[in-house]
Amino acid sequence: MKKPARALGEVLSNLFKEKATCNYPFEKAVVDARFRGRIAFESDKCIGCKMCVRACPAKAIEIILSAEQPAAAPVAEGAVPVPAKKKFDCIMSLDRCIYCAQCVDICPKKALISTQDFELAHTDRRTLILHYK
Numbered sequence: 001m002k003k004p005a006r007a008l009g010e011v012l013s014n015l016f017k018e019k020a021t022c023n024y025p026f027e028k029a030v031v032d033a034r035f036r037g038r039i040a041f042e043s044d045k046c047i048g049c050k051m052c053v054r055a056c057p058a059k060a061i062e063i064i065l066s067a068e069q070p071a072a073a074p075v076a077e078g079a080v081p082v083p084a085k086k087k088f089d090c091i092m093s094l095d096r097c098i099y100c101a102q103c104v105d106i107c108p109k110k111a112l113i114s115t116q117d118f119e120l121a122h123t124d125r126r127t128l129i130l131h132y133k
Contacts, residue, residue: 031116036101038117041090041132045111048088052103052112060096061103064089066133094120094128 022029031037043066050063066087075081090112101114122128 029118031118033116035114035116035118036099037115038094038120039092039097039099039101039103040113040115041092042111042113043087043089043133045109046088046090047109047111048086049108051106051108055102055106057100057102058096058098060093060098062091062093064091068133090132092130092132094130095125 039061046063048063048065053059053061053063066089069087070084072084073082099114104110104112104114120128
């Protein structure tokens, strides 16, 4: 007989407390500044060392030579030609990524950055493979 009274007491005590949940789809979630979300790639900073590929425990990163290479700068007569900096692309498999951010930490040129993007669910696995150019 004490159980209905206990339940009523619980209801009344929680009636005036602040909500423990949020209205997530309708209100944007607040994430911490140190949150490790989707990994982004900045190709202009990449030097092609592939240290991120070696550091990734999930083998979710592939660094490839870009099909669009910059043209060499014109050289004055008698000067030594300086080769143009190579451009690299990154293929990131978000379906394999465990968001540990070891690639971000090890990149010497900070070409990989951790964003706060966490809404990554998809029904098609192919959409989780991102080709950064």
